[in-house]
Amino acid sequence: MTAAATLDDVTMRFRGQTAVDGVTATLQEDCITGLLGRNGAGKTTLMQLLTGHRVPTSGRVRVFGADPYENDAALSRICFVKESQRYPDHFRVCDVLSSAAMLFPGWDDDVARDLVAEFDLPRRRAVKKLSRGMTSMVGIVVGLASRAPLTFFDEPYLGLDAVARQQFYDRLIADYAEQPRTIVLSTHLIEEIGDLLEHVLLIDHGRVLLDEDAETLRGRALTVSGPTAAVAGFTAGRRVLHSDGIGAFTRAVVEVAGPADHAAAASAGLTPEPTSLQQLVVAMSRTTDTLQEVSR
Ligand SMILES: Nc1ncnc2c1ncn2[C@@H]1O[C@H](COP(=O)(O)OP(=O)(O)OP(=O)(O)O)[C@@H](O)[C@H]1O
Numbered sequence: 001m002t003a004a005a006t007l008d009d010v011t012m013r014f015r016g017q018t019a020v021d022g023v024t025a026t027l028q029e030d031c032i033t034g035l036l037g038r039n040g041a042g043k044t045t046l047m048q049l050l051t052g053h054r055v056p057t058s059g060r061v062r063v064f065g066a067d068p069y070e071n072d073a074a075l076s077r078i079c080f081v082k083e084s085q086r087y088p089d090h091f092r093v094c095d096v097l098s099s100a101a102m103l104f105p106g107w108d109d110d111v112a113r114d115l116v117a118e119f120d121l122p123r124r125r126a127v128k129k130l131s132r133g134m135t136s137m138v139g140i141v142v143g144l145a146s147r148a149p150l151t152f153f154d155e156p157y158l159g160l161d162a163v164a165r166q167q168f169y170d171r172l173i174a175d176y177a178e179q180p181r182t183i184v185l186s187t188h189l190i191e192e193i194g195d196l197l198e199h200v201l202l203i204d205h206g207r208v209l210l211d212e213d214a215e216t217l218r219g220r221a222l223t224v225s226g227p228t229a230a231v232a233g234f235t236a237g238r239r240v241l242h243s244d245g246i247g248a249f250t251r252a253v254v255e256v257a258g259p260a261d262h263a264a265a266a267s268a269g270l271t272p273e274p275t276s277l278q279q280l281v282v283a284m285s286r287t288t289d290t291l292q293e294v295s296r
Pocket residue numbers: 014015017018019037038039040041042043044045046
């Protein structure tokens with residue numbers, strides 16, 4: 001696979017605060033990557049670095065082989081849809097779309113027109129008079145119609161109701177199938193987007209916790225529940241990501257090697273269930289919290 005972007009030992013410090021801490025990662029071309037992590041993990045800062053909005057304190061950022069900072073050629077291939085996007089005061093929806101059409105060489109007017117109709121967006125209304133959800137819709141239209149080879153969506157759903165979010169996911173998948181490209185989605189709604197993701201980059205306290213193919217990841221953990229003693233027997237020698245219980249009953253999320261472990265759990269008298277991406281992310285983030293507390 002070819003790399004659309006690479007981060008090589010990248011650190012970003014703000015006065016006294018390390019937002020990104022020695023991150024080395026690759027965004028594969030033509031892949032949908034979920035950039036996941038808790039509040040303040042460093043997701044937005046990473047995207048700002050990859051879109052040339054910031055220069056790292058140290059390390060190297062490359063997008064399509066070049067430094068994205070003040071690089072018009074690289075930037076014309078990148079679309080960054082951010083939750084806090086501001087537009088000039090007088091801009092109407094149609095002005096945003098016509099500016100974006102000039103900015104992105106691959107702009108697809110048909111995609112924009114379809115989405116505006118589907119979201120029922122008023123083309124001639126000033127953006128500042130749109131509701132929160134409608135403003136998010138404008139960002140989504142720009143992100144999808146830009147057809148930029150590298151598109152970032154930073155929590156693009158703020159204020160969107162469940163129907164509109166589903167419309168976004170459906171259109172994203174359909175458009176991606178029609179024109180594969182590199183898409184990075186940062187979101188806290190992991191359960192909703194879990195099935196869309198091909199790759200997961202999980203960060204925590206500015207560091208990479210997981211950088212893995214989503215399919216591999218789904219098979220990597222197992223949730224087992226049953227009598228505490230049986231769970232303890234099964235988890236001995238395995239990495240436990242999380243466990244909780246009531247009385248003599250325990251439920252644990254365990255790292256496993258493969259399907260043989262599912263059978264082993266069942267024959268130990270436990271109930272094995274697949275672990276969802278969301279459960280895995282929560283379990284892994286909790287594990288690092290515990291480790292951080294221990295090291296304090
Ligand atoms: N301009 C800045 N000045 C100082 N600190 C900053 C700045 N931008 C970000 N930070 C800090 O860097 C850390 C990472 O922030 P960032 O916005 O990248 O996190 P995030 O993962 O996007 O969080 P969220 O999911 O809450 O949006 C936070 O501790 C934040 O307070």
